[in-house]
Amino acid sequence: MINTIIFDLGGVLIDWNPRHLYNKLFADKAEMEHFLTNIATSDWNEEQDGGRSLQDGTEWLVQKHPEHEANIRAFYGRWDEMLGNALPGTLEIFRRLKGSGKYKIYALTNWSAETFGIAKDRFEFLNWFDGIVMSGEEKRRKPHADFYQILLNRYHVNPAEALFIDDNYRNVLAAKELGILSIHFTAADDLAKQLPEYGVII
Missing domain, CATH: 3.40.50.1000 (HAD superfamily/HAD-like)
Structure with a gap:
């Protein structure tokens, strides 16, 4: 029982869905999906869920993909906008x-x-x-x-x-x-x- x-x-x-935020930041939906699939990935986010600090996770990803810095920093900087x-x-x-x-x-x-x-x-x-x-x-x-x-x-x-x-x-x-x-x-x-x-x- x-x-x-x-x-x-x-x-x-x-x-909770990062697309609630990134729909505002990307005019091209295909570019948004590429970013969430290949840059700010679920695996990366789960490292923060598992205890890595948001700052450390953000800086690590910015170093790896500096050309996406603004959108990477938005992930936790505007995290509340992902919360439906x-x-x-x-x-x-x-x-x-x-x-x-x-x-x-x-x-x-x-x-x-x-x-x-x-x-x-x-x-x-x-x-x-x-x-x-x-x-x-x-x-x-x-x-x-x-x-x-x-x-x-x-x-x-x-x-x-x-x-x-x-x-x-x-x-x-x-x-x-x-x-x-x-x-x-x-x-x-x-x-x-x-x-x-x-x-x-x-």
């Missing part, structure tokens, strides 16, 4: 799960400790969690097993009684390797249909 729900945040409960709204369908699912009183609910997120305060100020629901394990604080991140293990150990979670929800399939596979039942999130409607398959009623 599931008694614990573990949510990812970005892409599941919060619409809460995803209403998933937020409603969270609200119902929380209101039922049946589950402990945690967040396991790859997020820089330097930017998380911006999100906490904007989204009151981040205070609803029974605990948040953030990569930027722990200096470890998904999909590495030791990061998941921090949450399991800290909150005495039995993997067989937990359900993990993440939009990154890589992270879902890593959770399954630890024996955590997992859902690859694609849309709130699909999530609502899948939860009863795990005995979770909203």
Whole structure:
């Protein structure tokens, strides 16, 4: 029986997307996609999520690609503009799960400790969690097993009684390797249909 729900945040409960910012900075969408795919990549951003300082990450990338300096510095200089709204369908699912009183609910997120305060100020629901394990604080991140293990150990979670929800399939596979039942999130409607398959009623 599931008694614990573990949510990812970005892409599941919060619409975080660098395109919210870079659509304003690039007139040519193909150039924007090239920049985000080859310069300010997800792998680079995850190093900051994993604990490297925003300043160190920025300076490293500027040294590597000086011709893109202005756009690189905008990534964290205007980071708040990448933060969209809460995803209403998933937020409603969270609200119902929380209101039922049946589950402990945690967040396991790859997020820089330097930017998380911006999100906490904007989204009151981040205070609803029974605990948040953030990569930027722990200096470890998904999909590495030791990061998941921090949450399991800290909150005495039995993997067989937990359900993990993440939009990154890589992270879902890593959770399954630890024996955590997992859902690859694609849309709130699909999530609502899948939860009863795990005995979770909203």
